[in-house]
Amino acid sequence: MDRKRLTAALAASVMALWILALPGWALEIGGATLPETLDAGGTPLILNGAGLRKKFFIKVYAGALYLPEKESDPRKIVSGDRPMAIRMHFIYDGVSAEKLVETWNEGFQAATNGNLGPLSDRIDAFNGFFTKEAGEGDVYDIRYVPSEGVRVVVNGRTVGIVKGLDFKEALFAIWLGDAPADKGLKKDMLGR
Numbered sequence: 001m002d003r004k005r006l007t008a009a010l011a012a013s014v015m016a017l018w019i020l021a022l023p024g025w026a027l028e029i030g031g032a033t034l035p036e037t038l039d040a041g042g043t044p045l046i047l048n049g050a051g052l053r054k055k056f057f058i059k060v061y062a063g064a065l066y067l068p069e070k071e072s073d074p075r076k077i078v079s080g081d082r083p084m085a086i087r088m089h090f091i092y093d094g095v096s097a098e099k100l101v102e103t104w105n106e107g108f109q110a111a112t113n114g115n116l117g118p119l120s121d122r123i124d125a126f127n128g129f130f131t132k133e134a135g136e137g138d139v140y141d142i143r144y145v146p147s148e149g150v151r152v153v154v155n156g157r158t159v160g161i162v163k164g165l166d167f168k169e170a171l172f173a174i175w176l177g178d179a180p181a182d183k184g185l186k187k188d189m190l191g192r
Contacts, residue, residue: 032062032089040083041145043068051188053088053181061134062089063175065189072190074176081165085143086175086189093136100130107174107181122167126152129160144168 027034030052038045045066053060066085071077077084108116108123116123129152134140141153149163150171173180180186 027064029062029064030059030091032091034062034064034087034089038066038085038087038141038143040066040085040143040151041148043083043145045083045085046070049189049191051185052091053185058092060090060092060095061140062091063087063185063189064089065175070191072192074186074190077190078169078172078176081146083143083145084172085141086172088140088142090134090136090138090140095134097130097132100134101127103181104130104174108170110179110181111170111173111177119167119170122162122164123170125160126150126162126167126171129154142171144172 026036027047027050029050034047034050036047045068048065048067048070050062050064053063064087065077066087067077068082068084071080104127105123108119112119132154139155141151143151143153145151146165149161150168151161152159175181175189176186
C-alpha cells in the first residue's frame with residue numbers, strides 16, 4: 001500500500017473512532033437503538049455490551065448491560081452491589097404478559113438451581129409488574145441501586161421496585177449466570 005493510501009486509511013479509522021466516541025452515540029441492534037449511557041439512582045452507567053435475545057429463529061428483543069465501568073467477569077457483575085442496569089428493547093411485536101411471566105419463572109428456576117425459597121414472594125411481586133403485552137418498540141429497564149433495590153421501568157414509567165441484593169443476583173443471573181437464558185446474548189452483554 002502506498003503512503004497516500006495508508007495515510008487516508010489511518011485518517012478514516014481515526015475519524016470513525018472519534019465519531020463513535022461522541023456524546024449521544026447509540027448502538028443499533030436488530031432495528032432497536034440502544035443508548036451509550038443510562039442512569040441508575042443518579043449514577044451514570046456506560047454500555048458494557050449488547051446483543052439480541054432470540055427464541056428459536058425469532059428476534060425477541062435487543063438486550064444491553066450497563067455498568068459504572070466495563071467488566072467482562074459475569075460473576076463480579078451478578079454479585080456486585082453497585083448500580084447497574086439491563087435494557088430490553090423489544091423487536092418482536094406481541095409477547096403476552098403470561099409469556100413474560102412464564103419466561104421470568106423459567107429464568108429464576110435456572111438461575112437459582114430451583115432454590116427459590118427466600119425469593120418466592122419477591123419473584124411473585126416482580127412478576128406482578130408485567131401485566132401488559134410487550135410490543136415492538138417497548139423498552140423495559142431493569143435498574144439496580146443498592147440502597148433501593150431493583151427498579152422496573154417500562155417505557156419510562158416505574159412500575160415497581162423489589163428490594164434485596166439476593167433478588168438482584170438471581171435476576172441478573174438470568175442473563176449472566178451459569179445457565180443463562182441465551183448464551184449468545186450473555187457473551188454479547190459481556191462485550192466479548
